[in-house]
Amino acid sequence: MHTLNALESFIATWLVHNKDALPGIEFDPQWPSLCYRDQNLKSGDMTSWQPQKQTSPSDIFTRLGAALETDIHPDITAYYTSYWSNHLSAVAPAGDLVLLQVWNEEDMERLRANLIGHCVTKIKQKQPLSLFFACTEPDDGILTLRNDDGTIWLEYPGKKPVKQIADNLPAFLSQLKPR
Template sequence: MTPSASTAQALDRYMDRALEYQLAHAGRLPLLPFDAKWSSDCYATQAADDEPTPWRPVRQTEDSDLFERIGQALEQKIHPDIVTFYSRYWSDPLPARHLSNKLVLLQLWNPEDGERLRGNLLGHALMKARKKQPLTLFFASTEPEDMFISINNSDGTVWLEAPGKKPLRQIADSLAAFLDALEPDTIADQE
């Protein structure tokens, strides 16, 4: 099994666990204000702008060249696990716990959100290059600390990092192993 295939399966398992957890603990899908100008397949129904609307993560159905363009800009191939992570689902960020530590899995709401991510990942990569540090690509942030979780682009290991610093410590051998170790948390409604 390829690394990205095992990552896809682990992400699917996590999404199933997260939905089960949400329904068991909140009794319904989370709500957020409908925004016709920031559309997404995640909305469970159409609504008037600003009306609380149920949403859920949904599988992406179209291919994107987002990570090909990032790789071209960085002049290196992007690890397939991070490509799979951001290319498998549309979703709002998802709260989770790893070894009782709170975190938020970053996700893409729509293709335009992918362009925002592209800019952030490129800025992060340029900072890493300036400091002569190995390329890492973030996919989660910790709460309440201002740290993030990333994969090492060369080998796919998962690391805890602080902005502007070298990775602090390895926390998983792979993104799939990290995702399988996550516990879902309730997704709060947004106003």
């Protein structure tokens, strides 16, 4: 299974799980997104949101790879460039987590900056390059994709990877349940 298929499958399950009560968010015209279910609101009005497929490809991972002087693993590229969404709560066999997502183009640029910072730390610590995509709850761990082989790892900021969680991102996403 490919990352896009696994992510689409999880999002479809997440939407069914939340069909009676999509999550709410304050509308912010300065933070636009296709995810807002109602676009005709005033600032601060509550509205629901849901993930929306991205229609134009982002070059964020080409630019990220250029900044880091390496190719970025295609699984993480597919993961972040397929949908616009707020973060998605999920349950994995090992516990609760939040899948990090991007809300709009500006959020994509913030993600790029944060990924660069994470990768620079990894390089300084002489650890394998990894890219984060989820946070564990309640222990503040991060789930990362190791860039050289696509394996999924549990890490804690500033420390060596703790434990391999899955062989690849599609396998990991396939085991999740919405929360």
